[in-house]
Structures are given as C-alpha cells and as structure tokens.
Amino acid sequence: MTIVSDSSSLILLTKAEILKPLLSHRELKISNTVYEETVEKGKEKAKEDAYFIEKLVDEKEITVAKPDNSTRKRIKNLFGIEKGENSTLALAIEENPDLVLVDDEKGIKVCKALNFSFAISADIAVALYETGRIGKEKSLKALERLEKYGWIEPNIIRDRRKKIRGERQ
Numbered sequence: 001m002t003i004v005s006d007s008s009s010l011i012l013l014t015k016a017e018i019l020k021p022l023l024s025h026r027e028l029k030i031s032n033t034v035y036e037e038t039v040e041k042g043k044e045k046a047k048e049d050a051y052f053i054e055k056l057v058d059e060k061e062i063t064v065a066k067p068d069n070s071t072r073k074r075i076k077n078l079f080g081i082e083k084g085e086n087s088t089l090a091l092a093i094e095e096n097p098d099l100v101l102v103d104d105e106k107g108i109k110v111c112k113a114l115n116f117s118f119a120i121s122a123d124i125a126v127a128l129y130e131t132g133r134i135g136k137e138k139s140l141k142a143l144e145r146l147e148k149y150g151w152i153e154p155n156i157i158r159d160r161r162k163k164i165r166g167e168r169q
Contacts, residue, residue: 001099004029004091005030008102008121018128021128023061034084072086075110085110101119123160125143140165
C-alpha cells in the first residue's frame, strides 16, 4: 500500500505516536516541500517530531520525492492551493497512491474532486486499532493527542472515540 502525506498529517501522526505503526508494510511518500516544512523548518525550531521524521527518512521508511513543476502549476491554477498541500496533491497525481493523508480542509476538497481515497489523522488512529496494529488504549491516547495538537473538530474526535469503544454513533 502506498500512502502520500501532507505536512500537518505527518506531524500530527508523529505527535500522536502512531506514525511508526502506520509504516509497517506500507510505503509512505512525502514531497520535498513537505520534508522542508516538517524537518528543516522543524529542526530550526528544535521540534522533536522533526528529528523523528528525519530519522525515518534516513532509514528509508519514508521516501521523499519531488513532484513535477507542471503538475504543481496545474494544482495551483485549478484549486488555488500552494506550498505543502500543493506539492502533496501534485505527488498524489503523479504517484496515484492508495491513500492520501490530509488534514487540511482545502486539501480534502481537492482529494474529493480528484476522486482520491483520503484519510485524516483521526481516521488512522481508528484504522490502526481496527487492524490490530495498535491496542485500544494506544488508539484512544492517540486521539487525545490529536485533539491537543491538531485542529480537528471536537465532533470528529468524539465520533472516532465512539468507534474505537464500540459505541453506537
């Protein structure tokens, strides 16, 4: 399974401590712009997640790729999206991944328009639990961290908690 991730999802999954389980038997690709935003700028601010992501890139658990400028220009012209989200969507167009990780509202809209399968960080916490890659407590703790560090709407977190707990929605 190939996954392409944007900056916010990559950072949030790292902070939620569920990026590593996601990488098991999956190929994760990020654009060079996402690498710059998460690692290079993160290291300038001494962000722990930046060093963790860099280590995963060095260990070849995350692949960095540069999308073509013409694809990036098309994304900008069609959808008005720039920087990390732009490069993520351009990479997704070029790589045709099984899944795009995106927590940005504009990015989600573009994924829908382009008919990409996508997930937000909270969905990954649930999926990892449902597939047995992490336990219930770790999944609930990940949602707690996502709620703390992310800009995820409270109702989304609440719905994902109910799903993990097996409660009716």
